[in-house]
Amino acid sequence: xxxxxxxxxxxxxxxxxxxxxxxxxxxxxxxxxxxxxxxxxxxxxxxxxxxxxxxxxxxxxxxxxxxxxxxxxxxxxxxxxxxxxxxxxxxxxxxxxxxxxxxxxxxxxxxxxxxxxxxxxxxxxxxxxxxxxxxxxxxxxxxxxxxxxxxxxxxxxxxxxxxxxxxxxxxxxxxxxxxxxxxxxxxxxxxxxxxxxxxxxxxxxxxxxxxxxxxxxxxxxxxxxxxxxxxxxxxxxxxxxxxxxxxxxxxxxxxxxxxxxxxxxxxxxxxxxxxxxxxxxxxxxxxxxxxxxxxx
Amino acid sequence: xxxxxxxxxxxxxxxxxxxxxxxxxxxxxxxxxxxxxxxxxxxxxxxxxxxxxxxxxxxxxxxxxxxxxxxxxxxxxxxxxxxxxxxxxxxxxxxxxxxxxxxxxxxxxxxxxxxxxxxxxxxxxxxxxxxxxxxxxxxxxxxxxxxxxxxxxxxxxxxxxxxxxxxxxxxxxxxxxxxxxxxxxxxxxxxxxxxxxxxxxxxxxxxxxxxxxxxxxxxxxxxxxxxxxxxxxxxxxxxxxxxxxxxxxxxxxxxxxxxxxxxxxxxxxxxxxxxxxxxxxxxxxxxxxxxxxxxxxxxxxxxxx
Numbered sequence: 143x144x145x146x147x148x149x150x151x152x153x154x155x156x157x158x159x160x161x162x163x164x165x166x167x168x169x170x171x172x173x174x175x176x177x178x179x180x181x182x183x184x185x186x187x188x189x190x191x192x193x194x195x196x197x198x199x200x201x202x203x204x205x206x207x208x209x210x211x212x213x214x215x216x217x218x219x220x221x222x223x224x225x226x227x228x229x230x231x232x233x234x235x236x237x238x239x240x241x242x243x244x245x246x247x248x249x250x251x252x253x254x255x256x257x258x259x260x261x262x263x264x265x266x267x268x269x270x271x272x273x274x275x276x277x278x279x280x281x282x283x284x285x286x287x288x289x290x291x292x293x294x295x296x297x298x299x300x301x302x303x304x305x306x307x308x309x310x311x312x313x314x315x316x317x318x319x320x321x322x323x324x325x326x327x328x329x330x331x332x333x334x335x336x337x338x339x340x341x342x343x344x345x346x347x348x349x350x351x352x353x354x355x356x357x358x359x360x361x362x363x364x365x366x367x368x369x370x371x372x373x374x375x376x377x378x379x380x381x382x383x384x385x386x387x388x389x390x391x392x393x394x395x396x397x398x399x400x401x402x403x404x405x406x407x408x409x410x411x412x413x414x415x416x417x418x419x420x421x422x423x424x425x426x427x428x429x430x431x432x433x434x435x436x437x438x
Numbered sequence: 439x440x441x442x443x444x445x446x447x448x449x450x451x452x453x454x455x456x457x458x459x460x461x462x463x464x465x466x467x468x469x470x471x472x473x474x475x476x477x478x479x480x481x482x483x484x485x486x487x488x489x490x491x492x493x494x495x496x497x498x499x500x501x502x503x504x505x506x507x508x509x510x511x512x513x514x515x516x517x518x519x520x521x522x523x524x525x526x527x528x529x530x531x532x533x534x535x536x537x538x539x540x541x542x543x544x545x546x547x548x549x550x551x552x553x554x555x556x557x558x559x560x561x562x563x564x565x566x567x568x569x570x571x572x573x574x575x576x577x578x579x580x581x582x583x584x585x586x587x588x589x590x591x592x593x594x595x596x597x598x599x600x601x602x603x604x605x606x607x608x609x610x611x612x613x614x615x616x617x618x619x620x621x622x623x624x625x626x627x628x629x630x631x632x633x634x635x636x637x638x639x640x641x642x643x644x645x646x647x648x649x650x651x652x653x654x655x656x657x658x659x660x661x662x663x664x665x666x667x668x669x670x671x672x673x674x675x676x677x678x679x680x681x682x683x684x685x686x687x688x689x690x691x692x693x694x695x696x697x698x699x700x701x702x703x704x705x706x707x708x709x710x711x712x713x714x715x716x717x718x719x720x721x722x723x724x725x726x727x728x729x730x731x732x733x734x735x736x737x738x739x740x741x742x743x
Contacts, residue, residue: 172546172550176543180561190576206590282701284479285705371569394574
């Protein structure tokens with residue numbers, strides 16, 4: 143907040159000045175509007191948490207209660223009896239973790255090669271990466287051949303099947319190439335003159351400079367993988383391999399007509415809350431880095 | 439290009455060494471990228487010309503090339519048309535609304551709001567980071583006709599809310615609204631960054647010229663936001679064309695296919711009925727739509743500058 147204010151301070155002051163001249167009471171109405179917006183954006187999550195503590199009878203009552211009559215952990219207890227949430231959590235963590243590691247490693251290495259090394263085929267590789275940026279990995283366009291491929295490789299219903307199509311994403315490579323391009327050649331050449339190998343230049347000079355960019359890419363990739371749905375739904379065929387979103391969606395669809403919303407809200411909490419906590423801790427990285435990726 | 443310091447004399451050996459280093463850095467990536475990303479894009483096209491089905495996975499010999507039959511079948515399939523229409527609705531209404539609300543939020547936070555700005559930004563961005571499946575479950579809960587919080591609130595205002603997800607009139611608008619709600623924070627963050635990157639000089643110049651606030655916004659801010667808006671629009675449209683989780687969880691495509699989307703139908707044909715050739719053809723039509731829409735947006739948002 144304070145950093146923010148000092149950065150954008152000049153603009154803020156001037157515009158506020160403008161406004162206050164036109165609206166003598168200040169811009170309180172804008173605060174009201176934006177706060178209402180905040181309620182709409184955050185309210186559903188609050189409602190989810192409140193709902194997860196309400197009894198089935200209370201959830202069915204019309205009109206609904208706002209706060210739970212008594213906070214009971216009953217829904218969570220039933221949820222853990224019916225569904226193996228620790229297992230889904232593990233599955234999601236393994237899948238998202240490996241996808242993130244692979245992307246961060248590949249993106250920095252390939253990004254470096256495309257930005258700072260000259261080799262035969264460099265332009266072709268870059269072109270391939272750019273062309274595939276538009277086609278989301280393991281999206282509707284490629285799920286059919288991917289499924290056939292995984293069947294042939296005997297990988298259906300395995301971690302590898304979920305991880306591989308997302309492990310080498312073009313987006314990260316493109317992003318890191320843009321980043322690394324801004325590093326002056328002189329810095330790298332100095333090390334090369336001293337006899338450093340390209341690997342040493344990469345490890346000792348380039349990688350440390352990529353810190354914030356790689357952190358941003360890592361967070362972004364992890365989230366996408368954690369929330370990924372279509373491909374895991376297609377390729378995971380048994381309950382104990384499900385990731386969190388697949389487990390939740392499958393469960394939600396079973397109860398299409400007489401939904402047990404207490405259980406569903408508890409399940410949603412299990413999927414949403416870890417991500418929200420990570421987001422709140424790292425939010426500064428986040429919003430700034432995503433903006434950064436957008437503008438370049 | 440980078441290695442300007444290298445003496446030209448030892449040319450050939452150096453070139454070979456450079457190639458070796460370059461490929462050492464890129465080949466592990468290229469192997470996985472090639473097999474699991476690039477190849478399937480081509481393979482999907484090939485499969486779309488065949489009658490590939492479940493039995494062909496174990497024994498591909500039985501597969502026949504049937505030319506464009508899958509495509510003509512898709513274009514004549516009323517369910518495919520319905521899915522394409524619904525997906526079109528999602529894009530045509532969803533994208534402009536998302537951009538507009540994202541723009542409004544970013545301008546509000548950038549110019550009028552000084553206190554709690556970080557809080558608002560985080561709050562508005564929160565839905566973007568959460569799982570669409572979970573969000574769809576939560577909204578299904580809130581949109582229940584009886585006792586759902588949305589209709590209860592409408593009741594306080596003296597209005598009677600419909601059976602949102604159970605009506606073929608309101609189900610699709612509900613799902614579009616949910617998409618807008620989830621993604622406007624993304625647009626907001628992109629445009630906030632763009633707004634903060636605008637050089638103060640432009641505003642000073644506008645002020646010297648006596649521009650009113652609205653004129654400044656219209657003729658200074660908006661044109662400078664164009665690259666950010668282009669990026670946001672392209673990403674949002676590509677995502678919206680593939681919409682799937684929301685109807686999958688909230689309505690299962692119903693009622694009466696009023697919320698069936700292309701990705702859902704591809705999934706259903708491919709992995710319920712295992713008409714893999716047919717599913718691929720529909721997926722490729724979707725691919726063409728993505729390519730065309732992206733090209734169109736580059737045209738429109740680039741040239742008007």
